[in-house]
Amino acid sequence: MAIAHFPLKLVARRMIAPTVAHLSFERDDGQPLPCIPGQFIQIHFQYADGTPARRSYSIAVGRALDAAPDARVEIAVSYVPGGAATALFEALPIGATLDASGPFGRFCLLPQDANRRYLLIGTGTGITPYRAMLPQLERLMAERGVEVVLLQGARTPAELLYGDEFRAFAEAHPGFRYLPCFSRELPADGSPQAHPDVRHGYVQNVLPELAPDPAGDIAYLCGNPDMVDASFEALKTVGLPVPMIRREKYVSNK
CATH class of the missing domain: 3.40.50.80 (Nucleotide-binding domain of ferredoxin-NADP reductase (FNR) module)
Structure with missing residues (x-):
């Protein structure tokens, strides 16, 4: 099955550490993003030579499992000197969109857990x-x-x-x-x-x-x-x- 892609629009950016940015996005296609806390999305872009690239980022915004999904997506991005993804995010203006896919992953709390x-x-x-x-x-x-x-x-x-x-x-x-x-x-x-x-x-x-x-x-x-x-x-x-x-x-x- 083909992976579904969707546009994410940058709505806010703030630095939460000297080399880490907290970025807030919204889906720009009017659809919600159903996800389970602990999952991640992938951002798709191209290197300077046109080669496809992607990076994975955990979703940092929390919502209760029974809450209606919405369009919010928040991630934390580490800025790496000389990094292609870093250059992408640093240059991205508020209101610009990126190509994303997801959510993915199973690093989640499980409903059957009975731990103390x-x-x-x-x-x-x-x-x-x-x-x-x-x-x-x-x-x-x-x-x-x-x-x-x-x-x-x-x-x-x-x-x-x-x-x-x-x-x-x-x-x-x-x-x-x-x-x-x-x-x-x-x-x-x-x-x-x-x-x-x-x-x-x-x-x-x-x-x-x-x-x-x-x-x-x-x-x-x-x-x-x-x-x-x-x-x-x-x-x-x-x-x-x-x-x-x-x-x-x-x-x-x-």
Whole structure:
């Protein structure tokens, strides 16, 4: 079956880190985009020599599963020096359209899950699926008392994507714990990002603190392939069944 394509119109752009832009689009054909939190779209374009190219981006906007689909599409884009996709997005004016397809992917919360806790681990733009999942997680916490831990890795406070949103969500929902983890630089004392749940190091090194429970946890890993592999091995070592460790690797493409 041929993949259906549709036009996306850029309606807003803002930088959320020194090299990461949050882009807001709407379908420009008047149709909604039915999707499940955790899925991604593909943007299609051409290299300078006319060769077809495409890039995948997780949908970063959240909506409840029973909400009517709408035309909104939000993504986080890492700007890579010399990258063809970077040049495309940087030069794209508000109101311009792109060719897109999707949604794709199975990195989603499953309705048959009966776990007691979700461990969500992400680095870089690999955090965007979890932003989209927040309305769904809110319902799961209310309906069956599931607990959620979001462990987010970044090198510095300036590179922490959507941190203010995740912290606000955690403060409003006692069942949701948010742990930012910085590998290079911690927030300055007294800064808005300083918090007792801030950790120093790599996310995979913080996993033992969470005491992963093979009987009650489901883990999601998304982001840097090295982090995903290291966290996967650490979770297997403590006995988490492989089907309960769901992975998606993000590789920065030019």
